[in-house]
Amino acid sequence: MAAVRQWFRALPFTSRVASAVLALLALSALAAPWWAPYDPNAAIPAGSTPLDAPSAAHWLGTDAAARDLLSRLMHGTRVSLATALLAGTIVLVVGAAWGGIAGMASDRVDRWMMRFVDAMLATPRLLIVLAVVAFTERLPVSGLALLLGLTAWPMTSRLVRARVRELRATDYVAAARALGTPEPQLLTKHILPGALPVALVGAVVAMASVIPLEAGLSFVGAGVAPPNASWGVLLHDGSVRPLDAWWLLLFPSVAIAATVMSVSVLADHLQRRIRTAA
Amino acid sequence: MLRFALERAGQTVIVALVVVTLAFALIHAAPGDPFSPSPDDPPELAVARERVRQTYGLDRPVVAQYGLMLANFARGRFGESFSEARPVGEVIAAVLPRTALLMAPALIIGVTFGTLVGTWQGRRAGRRRERIVGVATLAVLSMPEFLVGLLASIVFATRLNWLPATGMQTADLANAGGLPAVADVLRHLLLPGGTLALAIAAMVARYQRTSAIEAYGEEFVRAARAKGVSEGRVAWVHVLRRTAGSLCALIGLLLPAMVGGAALVESVFGWPGAGSTLLRAVSSRDYPLVIGLVLVGSVAVCISSALADAAAQLANPRARVKA
Amino acid sequence: MTPLLSVESLRVAYGSPAGERRAVDDVSFSINPGEIVALVGESGSGKSSVGLATMGILPDNARVGPGSAIRFEGRDLLTLPEPAMRDLRGRRMAMVFQDPAAALNPVMRVGDQVAEVALVHGERDKRKARDTAIDMLTRVGLPDAATQFRAWPHELSGGMRQRVMLAIALLLKPALVIADEPTSALDVTIQAQVLRLLVELQREFGMAVLFITHDLGVVAETCDRALVMQRGRLVESASVDALFHAPQHPYTRELLAAMPRLDRAP
Numbered sequence: 001m002a003a004v005r006q007w008f009r010a011l012p013f014t015s016r017v018a019s020a021v022l023a024l025l026a027l028s029a030l031a032a033p034w035w036a037p038y039d040p041n042a043a044i045p046a047g048s049t050p051l052d053a054p055s056a057a058h059w060l061g062t063d064a065a066a067r068d069l070l071s072r073l074m075h076g077t078r079v080s081l082a083t084a085l086l087a088g089t090i091v092l093v094v095g096a097a098w099g100g101i102a103g104m105a106s107d108r109v110d111r112w113m114m115r116f117v118d119a120m121l122a123t124p125r126l127l128i129v130l131a132v133v134a135f136t137e138r139l140p141v142s143g144l145a146l147l148l149g150l151t152a153w154p155m156t157s158r159l160v161r162a163r164v165r166e167l168r169a170t171d172y173v174a175a176a177r178a179l180g181t182p183e184p185q186l187l188t189k190h191i192l193p194g195a196l197p198v199a200l201v202g203a204v205v206a207m208a209s210v211i212p213l214e215a216g217l218s219f220v221g222a223g224v225a226p227p228n229a230s231w232g233v234l235l236h237d238g239s240v241r242p243l244d245a246w247w248l249l250l251f252p253s254v255a256i257a258a259t260v261m262s263v264s265v266l267a268d269h270l271q272r273r274i275r276t277a278a
Numbered sequence: 279m280l281r282f283a284l285e286r287a288g289q290t291v292i293v294a295l296v297v298v299t300l301a302f303a304l305i306h307a308a309p310g311d312p313f314s315p316s317p318d319d320p321p322e323l324a325v326a327r328e329r330v331r332q333t334y335g336l337d338r339p340v341v342a343q344y345g346l347m348l349a350n351f352a353r354g355r356f357g358e359s360f361s362e363a364r365p366v367g368e369v370i371a372a373v374l375p376r377t378a379l380l381m382a383p384a385l386i387i388g389v390t391f392g393t394l395v396g397t398w399q400g401r402r403a404g405r406r407r408e409r410i411v412g413v414a415t416l417a418v419l420s421m422p423e424f425l426v427g428l429l430a431s432i433v434f435a436t437r438l439n440w441l442p443a444t445g446m447q448t449a450d451l452a453n454a455g456g457l458p459a460v461a462d463v464l465r466h467l468l469l470p471g472g473t474l475a476l477a478i479a480a481m482v483a484r485y486q487r488t489s490a491i492e493a494y495g496e497e498f499v500r501a502a503r504a505k506g507v508s509e510g511r512v513a514w515v516h517v518l519r520r521t522a523g524s525l526c527a528l529i530g531l532l533l534p535a536m537v538g539g540a541a542l543v544e545s546v547f548g549w550p551g552a553g554s555t556l557l558r559a560v561s562s563r564d565y566p567l568v569i570g571l572v573l574v575g576s577v578a579v580c581i582s583s584a585l586a587d588a589a590a591q592l593a594n595p596r597a598r599v600k601a
Numbered sequence: 602m603t604p605l606l607s608v609e610s611l612r613v614a615y616g617s618p619a620g621e622r623r624a625v626d627d628v629s630f631s632i633n634p635g636e637i638v639a640l641v642g643e644s645g646s647g648k649s650s651v652g653l654a655t656m657g658i659l660p661d662n663a664r665v666g667p668g669s670a671i672r673f674e675g676r677d678l679l680t681l682p683e684p685a686m687r688d689l690r691g692r693r694m695a696m697v698f699q700d701p702a703a704a705l706n707p708v709m710r711v712g713d714q715v716a717e718v719a720l721v722h723g724e725r726d727k728r729k730a731r732d733t734a735i736d737m738l739t740r741v742g743l744p745d746a747a748t749q750f751r752a753w754p755h756e757l758s759g760g761m762r763q764r765v766m767l768a769i770a771l772l773l774k775p776a777l778v779i780a781d782e783p784t785s786a787l788d789v790t791i792q793a794q795v796l797r798l799l800v801e802l803q804r805e806f807g808m809a810v811l812f813i814t815h816d817l818g819v820v821a822e823t824c825d826r827a828l829v830m831q832r833g834r835l836v837e838s839a840s841v842d843a844l845f846h847a848p849q850h851p852y853t854r855e856l857l858a859a860m861p862r863l864d865r866a867p
Contacts, residue, residue, distance in 0.1 A: 119292040121531065122580045126538030127556070127572045128300065134560040134568045135304040209535075212422035216542045219424060220557050235425060242432045249432075253425055260420035497703035503658045504698075505718050505769060506691035519708045595708060595753040 015269040018262035025259055029078040036071035041227045051245050061247040063237050073251055076229035080214060080256075083145040083230070087210045090149025092203035095156025100195060102157065103164025104187065114161065120154040126213065133222045141230075144223055148210045156202030163198045167191045197274045201267055208263040215256055231256045282591055286584035293580050294573065298351055301569045302344055305334070313565065322363050330357035330566050356570035361562045366570035369555065374574070376446060377551035380467065381540055384474035385529075391475070392482025393525060397513055399483065400490020412487070418480040423539035427473040427546045434469060442466050444548030470547040477539055478532070485528050489521040496520070526590035530583045537579055604631035605809050606655065606777055607672040613650045616662045624650045624663075626833035634776065637803060637810045639820040639841070641856070642830035648813045651830075652779040655811070656696050657686045674776065692722050695770035699782040701762035705754040711765050712738070712750030718772045737768040742798060760791035764798065771802060778803075779811045784819065796823060817860050821845060829853050 008016060028035075037059075050066040052058055060069035102113040128151050133139060139147070167173060173190055181189075211231075217223030218232025219239075226233050231252050238249030305313070313331050315324045331337065333355060335346035350356070356366035395411065402408040418426065435443035442448070442465060451462040493499070494517060502516050503509075541553025548554065552571055559567040613625035624647040632638050642648045653659045655671055657678060671678040674693065678686065698704035705714060715734040716727075724730045731750070738746035741764040754762060763783065770778055783799065784792040800823055803810055812824055820827050820841060827844045829837040829852065837850040848854045 115289065115292065119289050119296065122289060122534055122583050123293050123297070123576045124534040124537035124579050126541060127575050128297075130556060130560050131297075131300060131304060131568060131572045134563065134565065135308040137308075208420075213538060215422050216424055216538065220542065220545055220561070222557070222560055235428070239428055242428075243436060249428075253421070253429075256422065256425070257417065257420045261416055264416060264420060497698060497700060498706040500658055501696070501698050501704040501766075501769075502706070502717075504656050504690055504696040506687045506689070506721050507717065508687060508721070511721065516706055516709070520706065522708070593708065596755050 011269070014265050018265035018269075021258050021262040022266070025077055025255065026081060028074045029081045032071075032074040032078045036068075036074045038068035038071040040067060040071040040075040040229055042067070051241075053245075054247055060251050061245070063245070063248055064240070069234075069247060069251060072229045072234060073255060076231050076234050076252070077255060079141060079224055079228065079230040080211060080232075081259075083141060083148065083214050083224075084207045084210050086142065086145035087149035087152060088203045088207040090146065091153045091156050091206040092199055094150070095153040095202055095206075096160050096195065096199040098153065099157035099160025099162075099199070100164055100192070103161040103168065103195075104191070110161070114158070117154045117157055120151075121158075125151040126216075129213070129217065130222060133217070138225065139223075141224055141228075144214065144217070148213060149206075152206040152210060156199055156206060159198045159202045160195050163195045164191055167194045197270070197277075201270045201274065204263060204267040204270065208260050208267060211256065211260055211263070279588075279591070282588060286580075286587070290577060290580040290584070293576055294351075297573050297576050298348060299344075301573070302347060305336075305565070306340075311336075323360055326358040326360055326363060330360075333357040333566075351573060356573075357566040359559075359567040360564040361559065361567065362564075366566050369567060370552070370570055370574050373550060373552045373555045374578070376549065377540065377544070377553060379463075380471055380544065380549055380551055381474065381536070383467070384471045384478060384540075385536075387471075388475040388478025389482050389525075389529060392479035393486050393518070395479065396483040396486025397490045397518060397521070399487040400494050400517065401509070401513055403487070403491050403494075415480045415483050418476060419484060422542070423473060423477045424542035424546050426476060427470060427543045430469055430473050431546065441469050443469075446550055466549075470543050470549050473543050473547075474536070474540055478536065481532060481535075482525070482528065486521060486525060489524045490517055493517045493520040523590050523593035526586050526593055530586035530590065533583045533586065534579050537575065602633055603675075604672075605634045605636075605674065606811070607631040607670075608651070608655070609670040609672070611651060611654060611669045611671065612666055613647070613654050613659065614664045615660070616664060621664070624833055625654065628830070628833075628835045630828050630835060630838060632777070632809050632811060634809055635807050636826065637800075637812060637824045639824040639827040640811060640813045640830065641815065641817065641820060641827055643815055643856075645832070646830040647833040648830050649781055652696065652781050652811065652813050655779060656690060656694065657681075658690075658696075688722070691718050691769075691775070692773045693775050694777040694779065695773075695775045697763075697766050697770045697778060697780040697783045700786045701759065701766045702754065702786075704766060705762060707754055709754075710750070711752045711754055711757065715750075715765065715768050715772060718769055722773060733772065734768070737772050738765065741765070741768045741771075741802070743768070758791075759787050760794060763787060763791075763795050767795075767798065767802065771806060771808075774806055775808055777809045777811065779813065781813045782815070783812075785814070785816070792819075799823070817856060829856070 008019065011019065032040075050062055050064050052062040052066075054061045058068050058070065060073060062068055063072070098113065098117070102110045102117075105113070125148075129147055132147055133144075136143070168191065173186060176186060176190060214223055214230065215232035215235060218230045219236045221236070223232055224230035234252035235249065235256075238245070238252060240248075242249050313327055313334065313336055315327045319327065333346075333350055334357065335343045338346065354367045356370075358364065359366050359369050362369055395415070399408050399411060431443050434441045446466050447459065447463050448466075451459050498520075499512060499516060502512050507516070537553070540551075541556060543549070544551045544553035545557050552575060556568065556571040556575070558564075559571065608631065609629050611625050611628045612623070614621045614623045626647070628647075628651060630638075640648045640651060650659065650663070654663075654665055655673070655678065659665070665679060669679060673689070676685075678689075681689075705711065712731065712734055715738060716730040719730040719733055720727070724733075735746045735750055738749060743749050743761060743764055749757070749761075754765075757765065766783075780799065784795050787795060796819060799810070812820070814820060824841050826838070826840050828835055829844075829850065831852045837844070837848065837853045839849070844853065845857065848857055
């Protein structure tokens with residue numbers, strides 16, 4: 001706990017704000033099943049009306065089906081963040097693996113592996129995702145996250161590959177090799193730790209791009225299916241009568257914008273730290 | 279240069295093959311048979327399904343199917359659209375130009391504006407006004423494009439009623455033709471195009487800022503000042519030219535990413551382009567149309583991206599081959 | 602005779618998150634028209650900062666003063682408004698940088714960068730500017746200047762690039778040229794060529810030169826007077842003869858002793 005506080009104090013102001021925002025959202029997401037004031041999917045019995053502005057009973061108001069917005073937002077945060085995290089993990093694992101192998105492999109193998117990466121980078125992610133979504137009946141949230149992750153890893157693999165190549169060429173590694181260090185040990189002790197931070201930054205940046213993508217898909221009904229909530233679904237709900245029920249649009253918008261901003265700020269910070277450490 | 283063109287052509291082929299293979303896998307891995315007629319199909323749909331079965335060779339052995347798909351796709355034959363009862367190729371040919379009409383001005387304005395802001399930021403990096411601009415850029419970037427569009431629509435169309443909320447043209451003006459029709463389309467273009475331009479500008483500004491900071495740190499800037507070159511000329515002649523290469527490369531990377539945003543913006547504004555058509559096709563399970571649009575869209579982006587990268591190469595005198 | 606350049610109590614400090622670092626500490630000297638004066642010192646002595654301060658192109662985190670003045674052709678450069686300074690830069694005073702590869706814009710043709718000097722100082726006719734540039738490029742010894750006009754910086758060798766820098770500096774025949782380690786980045790044989798060229802041009806155009814260097818050998822060959830700087834302070838100022846034969850300051854003696862010589866065992 002003390003270590004966390006120390007790390008927090010060492011951050012510059014913007015990163016501190018960003019971490020606080022993300023922590024708050026993550027907390028509400030984790031606690032949703034237990035702390036959400038109401039059931040996000042059921043209408044509240046007696047006493048609550050649809051399209052209620054924020055009040056003491058419903059801090060963020062209710063939607064057209066008399067569902068409490070705060071509860072829906074908490075659960076929606078849970079879904080959207082979980083999707084982003086799962087996708088981010090896939091990006092980290094696949095991106096690091098692909099990039100690491102390409103970086104360590106022969107020039108020829110590397111060139112073909114990277115050609116594949118370039119081809120994937122040139123293909124619009126949304127199109128691929130939509131194609132898959134069109135052909136699958138009901139894609140579970142985990143499936144969606146998997147799909148989003150599998151279309152987002154190429155950039156990270158490029159970063160990792162570049163870093164691995166850099167590290168391979170350092171005098172440091174050459175010296176270790178001259179001392180007789182076996183290749184696998186070189187990999188795990190010298191190169192992997194050096195490539196990990198870059199992979200992490202790549203995964204974080206990927207998460208920042210997955211969140212709006214998932215929101216967009218859910219918004220048009222191709223992602224998370226109602227009545228389950230996710231930010232995209234909530235935005236859709238909010239877009240129906242935006243002038244009357246302004247709260248339905250405002251709060252999810254703030255949530256998604258704040259999250260993506262915070263993730264981007266942290267990614268920037270991480271990148272700067274890596275560059276100065278190198 | 280020739281080598282570059284060959285590499286990029288090869289890449290487009292790889293992309294096309296991957297997409298076709300993906301489509302193939304999806305058709306066969308999907309639960310049930312997506313193309314088999316169902317008992318409650320209206321007669322036109324049943325006919326369409328049968329025709330598509332022919333085009334995709336679904337009654338033939340698997341290997342032959344793949345080959346037939348490749349051959350047909352290469353000729354632009356994707357079968358018939360389930361929802362529009364006309365050849366997919368026709369639908370694509372109709373909607374793609376409308377997307378181009380939306381994206382081209384958005385790209386031009388967005389890139390120009392983003393470059394100006396980013397370069398300005400490079401000069402004044404770290405100072406208060408620049409940091410505020412940076413936060414604003416980040417805020418715009420952090421919102422999904424469709425959300426920006428939604429908000430713009432609410433403010434300018436619904437609330438203020440200055441601009442039309444949806445569509446590409448109003449029926450009577452379109453029929454009348456001539457200058458009023460053109461002006462009408464432009465009016466409809468403003469909100470969706472403006473939304474996309476803003477998103478593009480934010481993205482470009484963010485990257486151009488970093489490029490410009492780097493360029494400003496190089497010795498030739500100091501040398502130029504020592505010649506008596508004004509700050510304005512340093513920014514808009516020297517630094518801009520220096521960053522032109524990475525700017526083009528950025529656009530090349532940006533285009534695939536923009537497609538997603540553009541499709542959703544089209545949907546929000548009811549702009550009848552390829553993006554909104556694709557989304558509708560997905561929800562109505564119009565498989566041939568989905569496949570056709572995804573393939574054509576991927577190839578189109580690939581080519582545009584290659585063109586942007588070619589420009590990046592040309593901007594670097596070291597990469598040019600001497601005549 | 603009134604000095605062309607008179608530096609009075611120059612103080613330059615650089616600010617950083619860790620605090621201020623004083624680079625130039627109360628340096629005063631003057632240069633007469635047509636003189637070649639060396640400013641000698643090791644890296645970190647502050648000699649480059651003197652040059653940058655004179656040209657008015659110090660980085661943003663630099664602070665000049667208090668109590669400093671730099672008088673050039675009768676005016677205090679430190680109080681001149683920016684447009685006036687810009688008019689002087691390139692026209693009445695010019696700078697030659699150490700690394701010509703870095704000092705030339707890599708995406709602009711060499712000739713355009715030379716002609717630019719004329720264009721920003723009032724020449725309207727692009728063709729005239731071009732011709733003046735080609736003439737100058739020929740004068741600095743660039744073979745086939747008309748063709749080389751359209752060359753890119755990376756297509757030229759280090760020596761040729763430095764000649765281009767000289768062309769840029771001398772295009773409008775300034776009264777003062779500040780040469781900041783103009784040969785340090787070049788190969789030894791090319792160094793000699795460029796130095797010879799610089800001396801030739803000085804004799805032809807008669808400009809004053811502030812030659813910033815750490816290489817005493819070069820000083821002996823080309824300069825009339827020498828100023829020695831150590832850690833921001835001016836420790837000795839003498840004619841080159843006096844400096845080499847009767848150095849006054851212990852630091853100068855150290856520098857001289859450190860010079861590699863062929864006739865003595867190290």
